[in-house]
Amino acid sequence: MASTGVFSDILYGDVFKYYADGEWKKSSSGQSVAIINPTTRKPQYKVQACTKEEVNKAMERAKFAQKSWARTPLWKRGELLHKAAAILKEHKSPIGECLVKEIAKPAKDAFTEVVRSGDLVSYCAEEGVRILGDGKLLVSDSFPGNDRSKYCLTSKIPLGVVLAIPPYNYPVNLAVSKIAPALIAGNSLVLKPPTQGAVSCLHMVHCFHLAGFPKGLISCITGKGSQIGDFLTTHPDVDCISFTGGDTGIAIAKKAGMIPLQMELGGKDACIILEDADLNLVAENIIKGGFSYSGQRCTAVKVIFAMESIADALVEKVNARVAKLTVGPPEKNCDITPVVSEASANFIEGLIMDAKDKGAKFCQEHKREGNLIWPLLLDHVTPDMRIAREEPFGPVVPVIRIKSIEEGIHHCNSSKYGLQGCVFTKDINKAMLISDAMETGTVQINSAPARGPDHFPFQGFKDSGIGSQGITNSINMMTKTKSTVINLPSPSYSMG
Numbered sequence: 001m002a003s004t005g006v007f008s009d010i011l012y013g014d015v016f017k018y019y020a021d022g023e024w025k026k027s028s029s030g031q032s033v034a035i036i037n038p039t040t041r042k043p044q045y046k047v048q049a050c051t052k053e054e055v056n057k058a059m060e061r062a063k064f065a066q067k068s069w070a071r072t073p074l075w076k077r078g079e080l081l082h083k084a085a086a087i088l089k090e091h092k093s094p095i096g097e098c099l100v101k102e103i104a105k106p107a108k109d110a111f112t113e114v115v116r117s118g119d120l121v122s123y124c125a126e127e128g129v130r131i132l133g134d135g136k137l138l139v140s141d142s143f144p145g146n147d148r149s150k151y152c153l154t155s156k157i158p159l160g161v162v163l164a165i166p167p168y169n170y171p172v173n174l175a176v177s178k179i180a181p182a183l184i185a186g187n188s189l190v191l192k193p194p195t196q197g198a199v200s201c202l203h204m205v206h207c208f209h210l211a212g213f214p215k216g217l218i219s220c221i222t223g224k225g226s227q228i229g230d231f232l233t234t235h236p237d238v239d240c241i242s243f244t245g246g247d248t249g250i251a252i253a254k255k256a257g258m259i260p261l262q263m264e265l266g267g268k269d270a271c272i273i274l275e276d277a278d279l280n281l282v283a284e285n286i287i288k289g290g291f292s293y294s295g296q297r298c299t300a301v302k303v304i305f306a307m308e309s310i311a312d313a314l315v316e317k318v319n320a321r322v323a324k325l326t327v328g329p330p331e332k333n334c335d336i337t338p339v340v341s342e343a344s345a346n347f348i349e350g351l352i353m354d355a356k357d358k359g360a361k362f363c364q365e366h367k368r369e370g371n372l373i374w375p376l377l378l379d380h381v382t383p384d385m386r387i388a389r390e391e392p393f394g395p396v397v398p399v400i401r402i403k404s405i406e407e408g409i410h411h412c413n414s415s416k417y418g419l420q421g422c423v424f425t426k427d428i429n430k431a432m433l434i435s436d437a438m439e440t441g442t443v444q445i446n447s448a449p450a451r452g453p454d455h456f457p458f459q460g461f462k463d464s465g466i467g468s469q470g471i472t473n474s475i476n477m478m479t480k481t482k483s484t485v486i487n488l489p490s491p492s493y494s495m496g
């Protein structure tokens with residue numbers, strides 16, 4: 001059932017329209033893509049299956065609209081973003097309800113995602129006005145052999161058309177974390193939402209439409225990645241790609257041309273626990289970090305390295321908390337909700353069965369109903385088990401017992417991923433040394449990994465990504481430096 005009211009103009013029959021050239025449109029393909037509700041496992045919504053020709057048109061319009069947008073005063077661009085942020089927050093209920101149905105996000109987290117997104121857009125507007133209003137003046141006589149006859153003025157200018165591809169787990173928040181920096185910096189934006197999460201994205205884009213952005217500046221193209229994905233990511237009119245998701249990002253990076261890329265890919269975020277750690281704090285963070293949104297976060301705690309001497313006590317504390325997690329539908333705000341698809345549930349189950357065959361200790365009974373997988377802590381996991389290396393994106397957390405800190409660091413750095421990691425200890429000196437040794441984009445000391453607050457730099461090393469995100473970094477990344485050099489006459493020139 002599609003939502004109505006203020007969003008009714010984005011529907012054609014029971015299929016959501018796509019957005020291009022300032023209008024809501026029906027695709028000429030006559031085809032749609034079904035979105036399956038992860039909880040009911042039945043079709044929930046339908047979106048347009050856009051054609052390559054429609055992609056071409058959106059790109060053409062984006063290219064055209066960007067030219068005058070880049071000349072729109074910065075404060076005006078900021079003003080429109082503030083307006084969109086306010087409209088987005090006003091619509092947190094209908095958008096949140098979509099998130100619940102499309103991606104089975106617990107209702108409270110779904111509403112939080114929309115509010116966080118509004119805050120992100122506003123912050124972006126303010127930060128953009130500050131940092132893009134700032135240029136540089138260089139004088140030539142600081143470089144050997146030069147006199148003071150050249151003045152170089154540098155400023156940040158937009159890249160052109162930014163292609164944004166967010167993932168299913170934060171379709172709204174990780175879309176606006178690309179859209180808002182792109183727009184404040186004077187770029188136009190083509191959004192390709194994930195299939196699960198597409199309707200939430202369309203609703204979010206509708207808020208930008210209501211705010212009154214110029215025609216063609218923002219487009220939202222829906223359809224199957226297998227049909228239009230490569231066409232979009234290799235399109236000659238794209239000047240920058242900002243992608244969040246899985247290994248597909250690596251394939252995109254290999255095919256993209258000479259354009260800036262911002263990629264946030266997978267993670268195997270390690271949690272190293274020292275002997276002096278506050279085990280209650282650790283257990284709370286493992287629950288929050290490992291099981292929130294059923295582990296479907298790139299920053300989820302995905303492997304625990306616990307010193308042997310405290311491992312039994314820690315596992316007991318975590319188990320006591322796992323027992324209190326509620327399991328069920330997102331509408332009831334359960335802690336553990338169905339994972340996004342049957343394929344995903346099957347993959348997670350494969351990892352669990354592999355660990356079972358290789359001798360892991362199950363701290364809870366393994367239970368699955370449809371896409372719903374009960375939370376599971378796996379103890380005595382060894383490095384040869386798939387769960388020790390692979391990313392489950394589900395409510396399963398492995399514990400590997402370590403004899404030394406070096407062993408924990410070694411395991412962490414053996415991963416092909418390097419997104420975030422965390423270390424728990426009361427000794428700040430050790431924490432800092434461990435942070436230095438961990439090959440991850442961020443190390444959290446005494447807390448679970450997390451991307452936010454959204455203005456913090458956020459980056460992955462190795463197969464976890466390219467470039468750095470966070471509001472300030474994203475704005476800078478979506479601009480290029482332009483210099484104008486004023487050449488003065490030679491010093492012998494007479495001013496009369």
Ligand code: G3H
Nearest residue numbers: 169297298299450451452
């Ligand atoms: O899934 C990837 C997200 O960037 C994680 O964001 O740490 O706010 O849950 P989060």
